Amino acid sequence: MPGFKETVQLAWSAPSTHTQQDHSINHKLKATALGLKSWSKSLFSDCKLQLLMALDVILQLDITQESRDLSFEERNLRADLKRRVKGLAALERSRKRQASRIRYLREGDANTKFFHLRVNARKRKNHILRLKHNDGWAVTHEEKDKLIFDHFCQALGRPPPRQLDFNWEALNLTSHSLEDLDLRGGYVIAIDPLQRILEEATSSGFLHAMPGDLTGPRISLYADDAAIFLTPTVHDLDGLANILQQFGEVTGLVTNVAKSSITPIQCSNVDLDGILANFPAVTVPFPIKYLGLPISLGRLKRADLQPYIDKAVARLNPWKGRFLNRAGCTALVKLVLSSMPIFLLTALKADKGILKAFAKISRGMRWACQETVSGGKCKVNWQKVCRPKELGGLEILDLEKISRALRLRWLWYEWTAPEKPWVGSETPIDASDLALFNAATTVTIGDGAKASFWSSSWINGTPPKDLAPLIYVASKRKNRTVRDALEGHNWVADILVEAFTIDHMEQYVRLWDLLSAVQLSPGTEDSIVWTLTPNGCYTASSAYKAQFFPALPCSFGNIVWKPWPPPKCHFFAWLAVQNRLWTADRLAKRGWPHQPSCQLCRCSPETARHLLFECRFSKRIWIAAASWLDCPDLIRCLGAGRSRVLDYWHAIAKTPTSSPKGLRTAIMLISWEIWKERNERVFNNKSSLPLVVMQKIKDEGKDWVLAGAKNLADLIG
Structure with missing residues (x-):
């Protein structure tokens, strides 16, 4: 490397004011380190430019070599540049490694974009970089857009002039403004007349009316998915085929009968084969899938929902989890698995077996990167893991609670949007859902009709x-x-009791007194307010959190989640303050192989409390850290007598300092490095002196500061 020897020689030969030999050597080493730091900055700043220039010259020489032989000087230049490229590439690789480490510390698995890029690194990106056109290439978005548009216009052409059109006056449709109309809006306008055509066909007798007392819409439309309810007769089926054919001729939205399906509803006494002879659609029995949801006439079975579980298993491949730390697995479960069944849980009341199956997959991926996991590998109870962070959990969704919170929107919309077509039909609500909804709402009586x-x-x-x-x-x-x-005290007439006790009478009188003051307001509708949000409107988030009200807030939220460390250190601290680290005392309870004594001092039994704060090895690190952090009172917190890791953590965090937030970050940093040293001795049979571990803490602290730990920077300078 150019300038390395000269920089070392100049720094080492610089005059020193020290007379003692050890002080003089220390001064020379510091001067050499500072000199090499300045030299590396100048070298790395030009490294990428020099590398690109060298590669470009080599490329030009290779192109020249195809047409003629290189001269002696050119061959020597090419050989020198090849050697130079190797050195520059090594420097660039070191720079990239350091830059990527800082970025990982800053973003890590907590950043959604960075997380997904890392997990899906092997997946091919769906992006067209360029398109070949004649002798050139289209590279910009506008060029590619125009090229693709022209190609399909030429391939598909323009449709012929329409021979038919709607009688718009008879349909009596709402007019739409065509300004700023997008593709989806244009499709909705085009498909909207089909509903009115079917209504007109029913009222004119061209189609039979809906059987029985059914008063809902005959057709359900969403995008290009349409479900049409029809009486099973040849007359109605031929009429529908004629309507769809003419509708396609007018709008260009032609129905593909081969991809359509017919599902009979209570048609056991009907000759379907004869009725469907001229309509070549496939007959499919219930359950069917519509808009991504399974639909059945009765209760859905476990087998009907099994594809959703299989999809979750396929998405959370164990090989992806092996490339992630524990914090990354937590993000994978929270962002991917927890979001997959949301649509299903909103529309249907899933069986508890399905919810347990999803929870089992989440638990396996979270603790062991596997589809299933035994109880021994689960360090914390899953119900506690699913709590919000302020209650001591990791905020992984509890699917049973979130499904109940999502289903409450049915009850809310029955109050606030009675014009919805499903209002009045059966909804997936049970008694527990209704009890939670009533507890979270307050009703103001108007006319009392709702x-x-x-x-x-x-x-x-x-x-x-x-x-x-x-x-x-x-x-x-x-x-x-x-x-x-x-009205007429009907609630009193409804009371039917064989033995009317004193308790019955007491409650009856109390209720009568309360009702005697109620005055209805005819012409004023009843109103409802959601009491869990400031604006009085329902949200699934507030309904979900309300189900955790019996749980008490945890006492370690500020010291675990408020400081700035990488996500994996957050998770380590969360386990440590709950005494869930795999130390010797907990391994012994499981009956697993372990070394009973502390791996740092080899004198006392190993517990999380002893390992991090009471061990003589750890105390030497904390004493050195007190000097580094300029917190001399920190040493007083290390005495024995505290029964939990959390007590030590709280005591140290209350030490007087210039930056309390920075001190909480430093506590996590020091504890993390002590735990890493313990693991190095257990799994790799490597040990370091306390001074070496302290130097690692300082180096890691500098990286944290570069990555964004501003409060730690205020503490260590």
Whole structure:
């Protein structure tokens, strides 16, 4: 490397004011280190430019060699440049490694974009870099866009003039503004007349009306997926085929009958083969899949939802987890697996077996990067892992709780959007969902036509069934509205009790007194407020967090999640403060192989508390760290007598210092390096002196500062 020997020689021969030999050598080493630091900066700054220039000259010489022989000087230049490229490439590789480490510390597995790029590194990117056109290439987005558009216009051509059109006046459709119309909006306008055509065909007798008491829409449309309900007769099927054919001729949206399917509903006494003779669609029995959801006439079986579990297993391949640390696996579970069943859980009430299967996959990937995992490898109870961070968990979604929170939107929309077509139909709500909804809402009575008398929270924010539970049980009509129940005191007439006890009478009188002050307001609708948000509107997040109300806040949130370390150190601290590290005492409880004594001092039994704070090896590191951090009072916190790691952590964090936030980051850094030293001795049979470990702490601290640990920078300078 050019200038290396000269820089070392100049720094080593610089005059020193020290007279003692050891001080003089120390001065020379410091001067040499500073000189090499300045030399490396100048070298690395030009390294990439020199490398590119050398490669370009070599390329030009290779091109020249194809047409003539190189001269002696040119061959020597090429050989010298090849040797030079090797050195420059090594320097560039070192620079990139350091830069990537700083970026990893800064972003790590907590950054969604960086995380997904890392996990999906082997997946081919769906991006067209360039397109060949005649003798040139289209590289910009505009050029590629125009080239693709011209190609398909030439290949597909323009449709012929339409021979048919709609009778727009008869359809009586809402007019739309065509300004700033996108592709999706244009499709909606084109497909919208189909619903009106089917309604007109039904009213004119061209199609039979919906059987029985069914009053819902005949067709369900979303994008290009359409579900049409039809009476199983030859007349109706031929009429539908004629409508779809003419609709395609007008709009160009032609129905592909070969890809369509027919699912019979209670058609056991109908000759379907004869009816479908002229309609070549495939007959598919229930359950079917529509808009990504399984649909069945009865209760869905476990086998009907198994494809969703198989999809999750295929997505969380174990080989991906092996390239990630524990914090990365946590992000993988939170961002990928937890989001996959959300759509399913919003629309359906999934069986508990399905939820347990998803939780089993999440637990296996989280703790062991496997599809399944035994209980021995799970360091923390899964119910606690799924809690929010302020309650001591990792904020992995509890699927049972989030599914209940998502289902509450059905009840909310029944109140706030009664115009939705599904209102009045059966919804996937159970008694627990209704109880949570009533507890999270307050109803203000207007005319009483919408609120439920027993279930809605309309008496001082409390439902009557909680005020008078015995009367509620005795009532034979529990679905009355407030207006219906109060009219003529119908709620009293509904009470049916064989033995009317004193408790019944007490609750009856109390409820009667409360209801006597209620005055309905005809013409004013009942209103509802969601009490868990400031704006009074439902959110799934607030409904999810409300289900954790019985849990107490944890005492380690500020010291684990507030400091700035890489995500893996957050996870290490989360385990350490709960005494969930695999130290000898916990390995002994499991009956697993272990060394009973501490691997740092080899004197005392190994526990997390002893290893991090009470061991004489660790104390020497903490004493050196007190000097490095300029916190002399820190040493007083290391005395024995504290029973938990969390107690030591709190005591050290309260030490007077210029930067309390920086001190909490430093505590995590020092504990992390002590744990790494312990693992080096256990698994790699390598040991280091306390001074060496302290130097590692200082070097790692500098990297953390470069990566963004501003509070730590305020502490160590």
